[in-house]
Amino acid sequence: MATDIENVAHLTLEENGVEEDIVDPWNVVGKSEGGVDYDKLIKRFGSSKIDQTLIDRFEKVTGQTSHHFLRRGIFFSHRDMHSILKLYEEKKPFYLYTGRGPSSSSMHVGHLVPFIFCKWLQDIFDVPLVIQMTDDEKTLWRDLKVEDAMKMMYENVKDIIAVGFDVNKTFIFSNFDYMGRAPEFYQNVVRIQKCVTFNQVKGIFGLTDTDVIGKIGFPAIQAAPCFSTTFPCTFGKRKLPCLIPCAIDQDPYFRMTRDVAPRLGFVKPALLHSTFFPALQGARSKMSASDANSTIFLTDTPKQIKNKINKYAFSGGQASVEEHRKVGGNCEVDVSYKYLTFFLEDDDKLQQIEKDYTSGALLTGELKKILIETLSPIVLRHQERRAKITDEELKLFMTPRKLSINID
Amino acid sequence: MATDIENVAHLTLEENGVEEDIVDPWNVVGKSEGGVDYDKLIKRFGSSKIDQTLIDRFEKVTGQTSHHFLRRGIFFSHRDMHSILKLYEEKKPFYLYTGRGPSSSSMHVGHLVPFIFCKWLQDIFDVPLVIQMTDDEKTLWRDLKVEDAMKMMYENVKDIIAVGFDVNKTFIFSNFDYMGRAPEFYQNVVRIQKCVTFNQVKGIFGLTDTDVIGKIGFPAIQAAPCFSTTFPCTFGKRKLPCLIPCAIDQDPYFRMTRDVAPRLGFVKPALLHSTFFPALQGARSKMSASDANSTIFLTDTPKQIKNKINKYAFSGGQASVEEHRKVGGNCEVDVSYKYLTFFLEDDDKLQQIEKDYTSGALLTGELKKILIETLSPIVLRHQERRAKITDEELKLFMTPRKLSINID
Numbered sequence A, B: 001m002a003t004d005i006e007n008v009a010h011l012t013l014e015e016n017g018v019e020e021d022i023v024d025p026w027n028v029v030g031k032s033e034g035g036v037d038y039d040k041l042i043k044r045f046g047s048s049k050i051d052q053t054l055i056d057r058f059e060k061v062t063g064q065t066s067h068h069f070l071r072r073g074i075f076f077s078h079r080d081m082h083s084i085l086k087l088y089e090e091k092k093p094f095y096l097y098t099g100r101g102p103s104s105s106s107m108h109v110g111h112l113v114p115f116i117f118c119k120w121l122q123d124i125f126d127v128p129l130v131i132q133m134t135d136d137e138k139t140l141w142r143d144l145k146v147e148d149a150m151k152m153m154y155e156n157v158k159d160i161i162a163v164g165f166d167v168n169k170t171f172i173f174s175n176f177d178y179m180g181r182a183p184e185f186y187q188n189v190v191r192i193q194k195c196v197t198f199n200q201v202k203g204i205f206g207l208t209d210t211d212v213i214g215k216i217g218f219p220a221i222q223a224a225p226c227f228s229t230t231f232p233c234t235f236g237k238r239k240l241p242c243l244i245p246c247a248i249d250q251d252p253y254f255r256m257t258r259d260v261a262p263r264l265g266f267v268k269p270a271l272l273h274s275t276f277f278p279a280l281q282g283a284r285s286k287m288s289a290s291d292a293n294s295t296i297f298l299t300d301t302p303k304q305i306k307n308k309i310n311k312y313a314f315s316g317g318q319a320s321v322e323e324h325r326k327v328g329g330n331c332e333v334d335v336s337y338k339y340l341t342f343f344l345e346d347d348d349k350l351q352q353i354e355k356d357y358t359s360g361a362l363l364t365g366e367l368k369k370i371l372i373e374t375l376s377p378i379v380l381r382h383q384e385r386r387a388k389i390t391d392e393e394l395k396l397f398m399t400p401r402k403l404s405i406n407i408d
Helices: A004-012 A038-045 A052-062 A081-089 A109-125 A135-141 A146-161 A183-193 A198-205 A213-217 A219-226 A248-264 A302-312 A321-327 A335-343 A347-359 A364-387 A391-397 B004-012 B038-045 B052-062 B081-089 B109-125 B135-141 B146-161 B183-193 B198-205 B213-217 B219-226 B248-264 B302-312 B321-327 B335-343 B347-359 B364-387 B391-397
Strands: A022-024 A027-029 A075-079 A095-100 A129-133 A170-174 A242-247 A270-274 A282-286 B022-024 B027-029 B075-079 B095-100 B129-133 B170-174 B242-247 B270-274 B282-286
Touching: A022 A248, A038 A075, A038 A248, A052 A081, A075 A248, A081 A270, A095 A109, A095 A219, A109 A129, A109 A146, A109 A242, A109 A270, A109 A335, A109 A364, A129 A146, A129 A219, A135 A146, A135 A213, A135 A219, A135 B183, A146 A170, A146 A364, A146 A391, A146 B183, A170 A391, A183 A219, A183 A248, A183 B135, A183 B146, A183 B213, A198 A219, A198 A248, A198 B213, A213 A219, A213 B183, A213 B198, A213 B213, A213 B219, A219 A242, A219 A248, A219 B213, A242 A248, A248 A270, A282 A335, A302 A364, A335 A347, A335 A364, A347 A364, B022 B248, B038 B075, B038 B248, B052 B081, B075 B248, B081 B270, B095 B109, B095 B219, B109 B129, B109 B146, B109 B242, B109 B270, B109 B335, B109 B364, B129 B146, B129 B219, B135 B146, B135 B213, B135 B219, B146 B170, B146 B364, B146 B391, B170 B391, B183 B219, B183 B248, B198 B219, B198 B248, B213 B219, B219 B242, B219 B248, B242 B248, B248 B270, B282 B335, B302 B364, B335 B347, B335 B364, B347 B364
Parallel strands: A095 A129, A095 A242, A129 A170, A242 A270, B095 B129, B095 B242, B129 B170, B242 B270
Antiparallel strands: A022 A027, A027 A282, A075 A270, B022 B027, B027 B282, B075 B270
């Protein structure tokens, strides 16, 4: 049986001479206008599709209607999610782990996706969540000083708290800070770094001899929180299983971790993979905070949101009203429609919009208006919640401490 | 002008087809029976010889007779030592940094050398000293678990304390422990790791693609204590110059650090290099704790010391008493004589021994007896001091805290 690490070789394969989508932690480029081919990605990465059987089991085990991110295939791929549901059924403890690389002082709407989903998972499973802020990664990969990365990090933490996490069950930590607060973090990093060669990191992440040594060692820093002993204040010395909701571009880190885990006496972390949140200009690339025109920031005003959507959101509609009425719009490539699949919770309403846009009954301008009216209040409410976060609250979320565990 | 890193290329050069001594942090092999050619090493490494001018200045500035390690060329090479003496003259602060990789639960007599010298430097300069215990390095390079490396580390720290350091001026830290006590340590590590590529680490340390990523990142861990901000409890945010007394095999780490320092706004660390402490079997290799027969441990009994020296200490004497009386012994290769240069402080007595052994008046057995009578009491006294060290004392030495600084 191939190990998780061996599967990675497929990443660089080209199938039948056709250039493939590029998906790694630093690049996402879809070859077709509709974006990345996620079914192909599941094959290449060796993960499993989130199918109706898994969703049904999810609902049965938790007694909750599944989140629209699951129903609509926004979280579309997984590793070992059945094992996690089994743990939940057996009332055995586990925890959630996700992360964020603070790339700018303001996050964008797409950055909310994993956190919205984590909050939902935390609520229905009643489990602790640890959130890693990779300010070190951003310092290493960008032209950024330690101090500036940390400033961005604190700003981003406020946005994350504003998603509504339960402080009794959530620990948010910055690598630059927490590495100096728990010797067990560095100890686990070294344990992992002892199991992975440069050849493997080359194969998994495409790093080269001209890369700085900080980049070469970094994958172990992102891997360490998969091991519960990295958080002695929170979990003591217990080795708890871990579930990671994240965008699929982060999977390489956790394939590496899954390969290492058994050698260190840990269970392989389970994963739930999301699709990418498309850039305004089209689904070929993901929304990026470093390009203001392709991005709706969480700090944008309703006016800015309206202007950006009207001006930049790639349309699947036709060139003229007449043609649109006749041929209809293409939801497969329309960015406004795609954004609604993320943020419009009402299934019936979304279905009607898809029907009307496809038939031509709904024009691009009207579709954009619906998106603006859906997204603006979400961003406004986020800004209101964020404004109320005090320094004490931020400090508490970032203090290493015991968290409530569902079953002890 | 060549940078410190560029000088390193010479390490792998072979001069005129003659194989060179191998000297790196993991291997020391001298090609001649007398051991490593230290004058050649100074040329290859691009350091400076400790000459009579420097020793005279040392004595003038400090008002002290220089240590016999300096007078006898045991500390034989330096970088920027004149700058440190200038700082001392101008009453400007600096600090000492040295380290130890805990490779066995007992240290050997050769391990004392840098610490004996550091204590002397600390006493005459009245400066703080930080001592790094690289338990992480040993975990990465050997078949050793984190826990076991830390156990060895604590045992080694007791041996170091027993050398007689002033607790008010000395901070001893384990990487596995201290990394989790000061965020500034990891922050400086990342700053350094951002300045060094894998290509450079390959060139300096001979690491390859099959090495684990922990080894590739490690040089930055050994470099970080050269920057005083790694110790905020001790030095606050001040950027103080640093002087490193160490065996010359550690120089590659600090050539790398000296290359990085100006880019991070720090002064290049100054160095004092010692020769190697020879193995009992001969000066071609250094004493190693992993080979019990080549080693006199600090835990050895007087009987063990006597037996090991009599049985194993490589002799520069002749095959028979008659021949020895006629031809004389060779101090250049005689290990017992070499050990006396380290541990017999009386210059006149040592000179007489050299004279008598060279002439043949002193036999190998007699020379060994002098060494046994010199070394045994030193080891016994060490054991007595070590036995008195309490856990509280150990904890205090290892607690991050403010240290007395000569000039504030």
